[in-house]
Amino acid sequence: MSDQSSVEILTEWDIVAARQLGRNVAKELGFGTVDQARITTAISELARNIYLYAGKGRIEIQQLTENGMKGILIIAADSGPGIPDIRKVMEDGFTTSGGLGAGLPGVKRLMDDFKIETILGEGTDIRATKWLR
Amino acid sequence: MNKQMAQYIQGNLTEIISQWQKKMKNEENERSFQMMSEELMTQTSHEFAELMISNLLESHQAYESRLNDFSEKVVRLGWSITFVTKAITHFAEIIYENMTQEEIIHEGNIAAYVKEFSNWIVPIRESTIQAYSKTWERTVSLQKIALQELSASLIPVFEKVSVMPLVGTIDTERAKLIMENLLEGVVKHRAEVVLLDITGVPVVDTMVAHHIIQAADAVRLVGAKCMLVGIRPEIAQTIVTLGINLNDFTTTSTLQRGVEQALAWTNRKIVEVED
Numbered sequence: 001m002s003d004q005s006s007v008e009i010l011t012e013w014d015i016v017a018a019r020q021l022g023r024n025v026a027k028e029l030g031f032g033t034v035d036q037a038r039i040t041t042a043i044s045e046l047a048r049n050i051y052l053y054a055g056k057g058r059i060e061i062q063q064l065t066e067n068g069m070k071g072i073l074i075i076a077a078d079s080g081p082g083i084p085d086i087r088k089v090m091e092d093g094f095t096t097s098g099g100l101g102a103g104l105p106g107v108k109r110l111m112d113d114f115k116i117e118t119i120l121g122e123g124t125d126i127r128a129t130k131w132l133r
Numbered sequence: 134m135n136k137q138m139a140q141y142i143q144g145n146l147t148e149i150i151s152q153w154q155k156k157m158k159n160e161e162n163e164r165s166f167q168m169m170s171e172e173l174m175t176q177t178s179h180e181f182a183e184l185m186i187s188n189l190l191e192s193h194q195a196y197e198s199r200l201n202d203f204s205e206k207v208v209r210l211g212w213s214i215t216f217v218t219k220a221i222t223h224f225a226e227i228i229y230e231n232m233t234q235e236e237i238i239h240e241g242n243i244a245a246y247v248k249e250f251s252n253w254i255v256p257i258r259e260s261t262i263q264a265y266s267k268t269w270e271r272t273v274s275l276q277k278i279a280l281q282e283l284s285a286s287l288i289p290v291f292e293k294v295s296v297m298p299l300v301g302t303i304d305t306e307r308a309k310l311i312m313e314n315l316l317e318g319v320v321k322h323r324a325e326v327v328l329l330d331i332t333g334v335p336v337v338d339t340m341v342a343h344h345i346i347q348a349a350d351a352v353r354l355v356g357a358k359c360m361l362v363g364i365r366p367e368i369a370q371t372i373v374t375l376g377i378n379l380n381d382f383t384t385t386s387t388l389q390r391g392v393e394q395a396l397a398w399t400n401r402k403i404v405e406v407e408d
Contacts, residue, residue: 012304012305013304016302016304019336033367034370037370037371038367038370041336041371041375044336044338044340045339045375048338099343100343100346101339102339102342102376102377103338106376106377109375110374
């Protein structure tokens with residue numbers, strides 16, 4: 001069972017809209033302030049990656065219920081250029097934009113599950129879940 | 134033909150307005166009209182009708198100023214633009230139907246009337262949309278200016294010590310502004326220590342952290358020290374999890390402790406005075 005809602009990412013301000021949505025859902029589900037901060041930060045990173053590298057895409061927020069556990073699923077999907085070397089982007093400190101290079105590995109650490117699928121020239125689909133404990 | 138239409142509308146105004154109000158009330162999803170008081174509704178309806186007729190009768194200029202007044206009023210009332218365009222369409226529809234029923238419009242002149250109607254309605258619709266977008270653009274640009282004024286100011290609190298409180302989301306544009314104001318302020322106030330207060334920043338992601346680190350580096354280049362204060366516990370945890378390295382920074386949880394530290398760096402301290 002899942003409830004979902006999404007935000008199109010086109011401008012920098014859509015990043016704010018996406019994480020506002022995520023924060024509201026997380027609050028509704030009963031996540032504490034620390035987890036709320038983790039979830040919104042993860043959304044912020046993923047949305048910014050879409051904005052910076054793909055130009056446009058969407059962030060989807062789903063509420064999950066599985067085996068009596070509640071959780072939040074963030075889907076970041078774009079049809080951008082894709083990622084040539086996943087192993088490299090998951091390394092700390094690797095960056096192509098002059099940033100800190102902590103984005104994707106950081107998101108992986110912030111969340112409980114992290115899946116990334118990317119096809120060169122077709123796009124990237126990232127799914128990250130956080131379970132309510 | 135213009136005159137004839139206007140005369141017809143003026144002659145049957147009460148009837149047209151009541152039909153129009155009924156039609157508008159049936160529009161679902163539009164609370165604004167249903168919640169209006171009877172008096173206000175009558176007044177606005179008449180104003181709307183007058184506006185519609187004025188395009189037929191008055192000079193272009195008079196119409197324009199009337200439209201501006203009306204659209205401003207409508208924006209204030211909170212009518213949505215879809216609602217207003219619907220209102221225009223319904224109004225024209227009722228008149229067309231009524232005039233057909235009364236056989237003022239018949240097969241002989243229908244083509245001419247259709248053209249007349251579109252000449253009448255299209256400019257109204259276009260200028261309404263234009264008036265709306267003008268109002269929005271003005272609001273947005275004013276808010277943008279207001280936001281920029283709030284953005285980032287460096288406040289001297291003690292000699293050699295300045296504070297920059299950051300409130301709200303930091304985007305690329307604001308980050309640039311923060312950097313500029315920070316450097317300018319440091320030079321202007323001859324600050325030796327600058328405290329960046331992020332109590333009011335809702336999310337610190339890698340981009341925000343990156344901008345803060347860059348700003349601090351730049352401050353160091355102009356000969357001052359930068360301290361990061363107001364780090365809330367949940368922000369501290371996310372920063373650590375993200376793996377952002379702030380080891381080169383002095384950081385404190387509150388502004389108060391930051392100020393104490395800054396005073397210590399400049400060989401001063403706050404003491405209580407005993408009588």
